Amino acid sequence: MDIQINNHPLNGNLAAISSKSDAHRAIWLAALADQRTTLQLGQLSQDIEASLSCIEALGCQVIHQNNNQTYQIQPRVNPLKGPFLVGESGTTLRFLLPILASQITSKQEIEIVRQGSLITRTNLPYRQLFQAHGLSWREEDLSIWISGQLTAGHYHLTGDVSSQFVSGLLLALGNLKQASKLTLTSPLESAAYVEMTRHSMQLFGQTVDYHPLSRTYQIPGGGYQACHYIVEGDWSNALFFLVGGAQINNLSTRSLQADRQALTYLHELGHQIPSDFALENQNPAHIISGSDLNTKSGGLRLTFKPNPTNQNKELTIDARQLPDAIPILSLAAARQARPTRILNGQRLRLKESDRIESTLALLRALSVEVETEAQGFLIRGGSSLQGGAINSYQDHRIAMTAAIAGSLAQGPVTIHDAECVAKSYPHFFQDFKKLGGIYHVL
Known part of the structure; x- marks a missing residue:
């Protein structure tokens, strides 16, 4: 589809x-x-x-x-x-x-x-x-x-x-x-x-x-x-809509989910993080022993403000600890006027797609300037996202990142094989529409 x-x-x-x-x-x-x-x-x-x-x-x-x-x-x-x-x-x-x-x-x-x-x-x-x-x-x-x-x-x-x-x-x-x-x-x-x-x-x-x-x-x-x-609310899938500008509720502020760590990088990429969700305000020693992990949750909205003072300061993202978040973090990096380097991406090649190559293809389709490196890539952010055609490579996280890109890009974005979102989020496009996203099936 x-x-x-x-x-x-x-x-x-x-x-x-x-x-x-x-x-x-x-x-x-x-x-x-x-x-x-x-x-x-x-x-x-x-x-x-x-x-x-x-x-x-x-x-x-x-x-x-x-x-x-x-x-x-x-x-x-x-x-x-x-x-x-x-x-x-x-x-x-x-x-x-x-x-x-x-x-x-x-x-x-x-x-x-x-x-x-x-x-x-x-x-x-x-x-x-x-x-x-x-x-x-x-x-x-x-x-x-x-x-x-x-x-x-x-x-x-x-x-x-x-x-x-x-x-x-x-x-x-x-x-x-x-x-x-x-x-x-x-x-x-x-x-x-x-x-x-x-x-x-x-x-x-x-x-x-x-x-x-x-x-x-x-x-x-x-x-x-x-x-x-x-079962907790899902941080991995919440990141897509958070980067898109929506508020997501029912997220645990003490979650051990790896992709909650993405908030630290998003803050560096111009997104304001409410204090309740800031990782530096959490006590790691308490997290693993507490039985209240699923009881403290709330709503989260990120406000994006480009920061020109950081445009010459390179940000590095270590892909080893949050490989599922790399596609959407890469999109966020493309919007901020600073270079971002993805490091230690060996395991990205072992996902539903070769997630280094599929993420690079997505960014290039949006006219983002990127450079391939040995175990990752460099994103030279700051330019406007353009429309284009994106192959999902049957990778649900590539397809969802492409959808968020389409809501932000200057021209239409076509996603090939978008049905792969069902792997982790079957009603993703229904929720996308509820939040004001516009799409139609070709």
């Missing part, structure tokens, strides 16, 4: 959709809990539907209530039955693999089926770990087959490919009867996502200690306790 966006400022306010990252963790922990868990979750995306489908294949009963706003998840109601269909959800796949390995018997071989770009995204850290611990791994075309059984012990895993591997293994080891250890063999990228995992595990009764000097997690084991879980 191709969509044309016409210039028109966004305004008004909108409730943030449920956090995909937070929902994935809650769904898988509920699937492993000792009793029924009540989960408050808003409208589903394709990725969340993939996780719900997989926990049903794992033997859970999922009951929708209150117009799908509340989910009752009852574990171990039915026998495990594959194949497991993960679609294009990398988080679903990387949480499922170790959890499934902890649930099957040593003689079972279970099939996991992928789609689209997920087929080519790497799973090497798990494949090496499984084979080192006596589990079988077989991969062909769309499918991965695993057999064997994950047991308690001391595991070693790289931290610089994707934090999803670390989170998935922590979730699985926490459900084993005995304690385990996980030691990282490299520095951890996107560390905030693992902190989210630790916090979610804590709410389900497991406290995981981390020792930074040895990069070791101590997982007590013993399983999880059911709870009532309220």
